[in-house]
Amino acid sequence: AQKITQTQPGMFVQEKEAVTLDCTYDTSDPSYGLFWYKQPSSGEMIFLIYQGSYDQQNATEGRYSLNFQKARKSANLVISASQLGDSAMYFCAMSSFGNEKLTFGTGTRLTIIP
């Protein structure tokens, strides 16, 4: 069974500062993928970034980067230069290779303060 733990229910960050959202995971599968999604108040889940378990380098997508520490089973999301539009719920998720089902954490509500 897979499990995702997000220990920060809410965070407040000043605009233009960097923010790190924590995510730890547990799985017995040797090959897996880790995802971060953003969910604004409108409800849709917006894909942000993906990290494969065998990827040697940390994933980056624009202002988003994933700090992947495999031995510690952590996959933290770093948002650089935060913007007001970054205010939303953020979910960490994972799936195993060959199984497209995603397992989500409980999320972190990020609020950017002007």
Added chain:
Amino acid sequence: DTGVSQDPRHKITKRGQNVTFRCDPISEHNRLYWYRQTLGQGPEFLTYFQNEAQLEKSRLLSDRFSAERPKGSFSTLEIQRTEQGDSAMYLCASSPSLGGGPANYGYTFGSGTRLTVV
């Protein structure tokens, strides 16, 4: 095709009534998924289809829930004899069949149907 479309966006129903939701995936995606998201939680997997075949169902999907995907295009999720505990956001997602590995960039969610059972 601009994305995954779900209808209706909101549904209020009385306990005991049946409801049906529709999901139209991205046209070239042959995989379709249903998730349920209750307040304060992340989405939980319900079921998924490859083309018209329903390949996996979660234990969350009680016998009151049924999902179909006739002809491998749109899908419907029906809940019979709704209960207050069914109140949630129902999310649909679709992805192409990439073969091996997680469906990373191809996984696209719709905006969801918010169900309120009163």
